[in-house]
Amino acid sequence: MRELPVYTEQSPAQWAKVIDHTRCIGCHACTTACKSENEVPLSVTRTYVKHVDVGEFPQARRAHQVTRCNQCAHAPCVTACPTTAMFKRADGIVDFDKSICIGCKACMAACPYDAIFINPEDHSAEKCNFCAHRIDMGLEPACVVVCPTEAILVGDMLDASSKVAHIINREPVTVRRPEKETLPKLFYKGAHQATLDPLAAQRPAGGLFMWSEQLAGPELVVSGNPAFNNSSAAAMLAYDVPHTIPWDWRVSFYTWTKGLATGAYLTPLLLVMFGLMRADNPLWLWAAPVVSGIFLAATGALLVWDLEHPERFYLIFTRPQWKSWLVKGAFIIAGYSLVLAAHFVSTLLGRTDVQSWLAVAGLPLAILTAIYTAYLFAQAKARDLWQNPLLPPHLLVQALLLGSAVLAPVAFRLAPLMVEPLLWTLGVTSLVHLLLIWGETTLAHPTAHARLAVWEMTSGRYRAFFRAGLGLTIIGVFAPWLGIPVAPLALIGLLLHEHAYVQAGQSVPLA
Numbered sequence: 001m002r003e004l005p006v007y008t009e010q011s012p013a014q015w016a017k018v019i020d021h022t023r024c025i026g027c028h029a030c031t032t033a034c035k036s037e038n039e040v041p042l043s044v045t046r047t048y049v050k051h052v053d054v055g056e057f058p059q060a061r062r063a064h065q066v067t068r069c070n071q072c073a074h075a076p077c078v079t080a081c082p083t084t085a086m087f088k089r090a091d092g093i094v095d096f097d098k099s100i101c102i103g104c105k106a107c108m109a110a111c112p113y114d115a116i117f118i119n120p121e122d123h124s125a126e127k128c129n130f131c132a133h134r135i136d137m138g139l140e141p142a143c144v145v146v147c148p149t150e151a152i153l154v155g156d157m158l159d160a161s162s163k164v165a166h167i168i169n170r171e172p173v174t175v176r177r178p179e180k181e182t183l184p185k186l187f188y189k190g191a192h193q194a195t196l197d198p199l200a201a202q203r204p205a206g207g208l209f210m211w212s213e214q215l216a217g218p219e220l221v222v223s224g225n226p227a228f229n230n231s232s233a234a235a236m237l238a239y240d241v242p243h244t245i246p247w248d249w250r251v252s253f254y255t256w257t258k259g260l261a262t263g264a265y266l267t268p269l270l271l272v273m274f275g276l277m278r279a280d281n282p283l284w285l286w287a288a289p290v291v292s293g294i295f296l297a298a299t300g301a302l303l304v305w306d307l308e309h310p311e312r313f314y315l316i317f318t319r320p321q322w323k324s325w326l327v328k329g330a331f332i333i334a335g336y337s338l339v340l341a342a343h344f345v346s347t348l349l350g351r352t353d354v355q356s357w358l359a360v361a362g363l364p365l366a367i368l369t370a371i372y373t374a375y376l377f378a379q380a381k382a383r384d385l386w387q388n389p390l391l392p393p394h395l396l397v398q399a400l401l402l403g404s405a406v407l408a409p410v411a412f413r414l415a416p417l418m419v420e421p422l423l424w425t426l427g428v429t430s431l432v433h434l435l436l437i438w439g440e441t442t443l444a445h446p447t448a449h450a451r452l453a454v455w456e457m458t459s460g461r462y463r464a465f466f467r468a469g470l471g472l473t474i475i476g477v478f479a480p481w482l483g484i485p486v487a488p489l490a491l492i493g494l495l496l497h498e499h500a501y502v503q504a505g506q507s508v509p510l511a
Contacts, residue, residue, distance in 0.1 A: 014073075014092040015130060015185070016157035018167050019066045022190035023151035026051060026064040030143035030152060037131060037142035044117045046128040047143060050223065050511070051210065051238035052194045052201045062238060065195035066152065067511050069094065069115040069128040070176065070184035076381040077107035077116060082324040083315045085125065092185060093132050098124040102315055103308020106326050108246035109380035112180045114221075114511035117243070123308035130154070157185065177510075179447075180381050194235035198509040199225040199448055201235040210239040220244060223509040225452060226460070245506040247306070252499035254302040255373055256402070259395070259494070261295035262370040263403020264288060265340065267425060269359055269366070270400075276421050280352060282414045287407060289344040295406075296337055325376040332372055336365040370399040377505070384446070385453035385505040394436045398494060401429035401476070405487040412484055423479040426490060430476035437470070437497070449508045457504035466504075469496030 026049050034040060034047045047068035054063050075094045077086045085101035088094050101124040108116045108125065116127045131141035139145075144152045155164030167173060173187040176196050194200045203224030207213050222242040268284040271277035277284060304310045317334075320327040339362040346354040374395055377386035388394075404425035411418040441458055445451040457466050472493025479486040 013156045014158050015071070015135065015154060016092075016164050016168065016187065017071065017130070017185065018153040018155075018164050018173065018187045018189055019191070020151045020153065020167075020189045021064060021066075021192070023149040024049075024064045024066065025149055025151075026062065027148065029146045029148060030066060033142040033146040034128070037134075040126075041119065041121050043120060044126075045241060046126070048241050050195055050240050052192065053236045053238045054192060054194050054234065056234050060234075063192035063195050065188070065191055067113075067115075067241075068186065069111075069130075070113050070182065070186040071130060073183035073185060074181065076110040076112065076180075076182060076379065079323045080106040080110035080326070080379045082106065082321055082326040082330075083312075083319055084321045089132070091135075093130045093135065094127075095129045095132050096125060096127065098122060098126070100312070100315055100319065101125050101309065102312045104306070104326060105246040105308070106324065106376075106379070109506070110382060112177045112182060112382040112510060113184075114243050114382070114509070118308055182381070198223045198511055199452065201237045203237055209237065221507060221509050223511060225448075240511070243509075243511065245503065247502065247506060249499060249503075250302050250306040252502040253495070254299055254306070255395075255498045255502060256495045257295045257298045257302060258373065259370065259399045259402040259498075260406055260491075261292045261299055262336075262366045263399035263401065264291040264295065264406055265362065265403070266366045266370070267400055267403035267407060267422070269363060271418070271421060277415075277418060279356065281418065283407060283411055283418050285347045285352060285355075287410050287414060289340045289347070291406060291410065293337070293340050293344065296333065296340065300333065325372060325379050329369075329372040329376055332365060332368045336362070336369045339365055366399075367396060371395045380505075382510050383453070383505045384450035384508070385457075385501075387446075387450070388440065390436060390440070394433070394440075397429050397432050397436065398498075401426060401433055402491065402494060404429065405476070405490040408479075408484050408487045419484065420480070423483065423486075426479040426487065427477050430473050430479065430490060433494075434470075434473055434477070452508050453504050456507045457500050460504070461507065462500040462504045465496045466500035469493045469498075469500065473497065 028049050031045060031048050038046060040046055047066060050065045050067050052063045054061055071092065071094050073092065075088055078088050078094060082104060083100045083102055085097050086094065086107050103118060103123050116125055119126045134141055140154060144154055153164050155162035157165050157168055159165055167189060168187055171189060173189050174191060174196065175184040175187060188196065201224055203226060220242040223240045224237050265288045268277060268288045272279050272284055304313050307313055316327055316330045339358055343355055343358050371392040374391035377391065380386055404422045408419055408422045408426065411422055441454055445454060456462055472489045476486055476490035476493060
């Protein structure tokens, strides 16, 4: 066993790893050693070896890829983590602290390499951390020690005398997904493109892999491209480990309830601002704060419910990591909830003059509450479908659509004269929503990942949700003529669309 020099916190060392695939024999010793050293439970792995069969008999070979955390210099998981549970050490190792992990899965959504998972035993985020506890003692990681062919090398990439630095600087190496600009410190030597690109190889018919049957179900993602020709000639997956989609239906539902919570306030506020509604209208005085408050409470409940450690949700406020949009969103929602509460109390006290002043803060807070999810999704650098500059205005349009749809039946009882303006708002926003969908799904997509996500949404596993939502939204366009019965259809239509969009964005394989 080789010993490594011990570095202090002030050390300029930057640890890097080289996987030499000219030596790798695909024995999975690294996977087994990692599980043993770090007590990784069954069903999850910090590292595994992917196999792809390239070519056709008799000109065929099996290519391997050791898959794990890339120890990025610009680690998106660190930026996305709301509590600094994911952090980067002074020596460049991206490590984690389970004691402050809330299990929000933002790090999983942000990682372009599918390297992070939730430990099923302690419900905290986990990944390869370079065996940091061994590094601190001057020992090599467990996978390096057991590799029979010395295919895994670690060293200080800034030390010119280290073998790792020599290979990185003098020999041809590659990294996975360099376009994500994460600056990975896991370098591959001699790796085949069919293994590095998760969309390059075809999935075997019937999901029949080397040792098992693996079907990519609604919540499971496995490598390969089901919709388009593979980019490497005659490449077929032989072994891969499926991954679970990080954010399930609760996140889809949260985007819908949050749109309702903001739209129910914004819609009557804009009607008042443009002189289409009096400031003493009960739709503005009572319905706006009550309906918005109900759906904002539902939004908060969904967000806490989705956490693996819901009892730790307070850490978002007590130890916030301000680069995370999950933190920024939590404080925006808190501010918006205070405005709604003050609006309701002022109505109870008969101080309707206060509400115009509250609207000065309420308008920007409602807009920010509606659109901040676009920036939260943008931090998920792994999800190309969500890297959409039109997503903030689209979310705002959706909020107005939802607000007008949920208030139209309420207005029928409280303020009948407002039904027509609300139905026209519903019709116009439904049309704009459809036009934005048309542009997002039919224009050329910047990456193969975005194109595949759109295919999964419109023609793949989520097509039933998408097409049903599209049909109901088309009906919503005719709300001014068809009347109030259209409103619940529009609400359901947008919920179905949100589910298809959120889940399809996560359905593209990354490893």
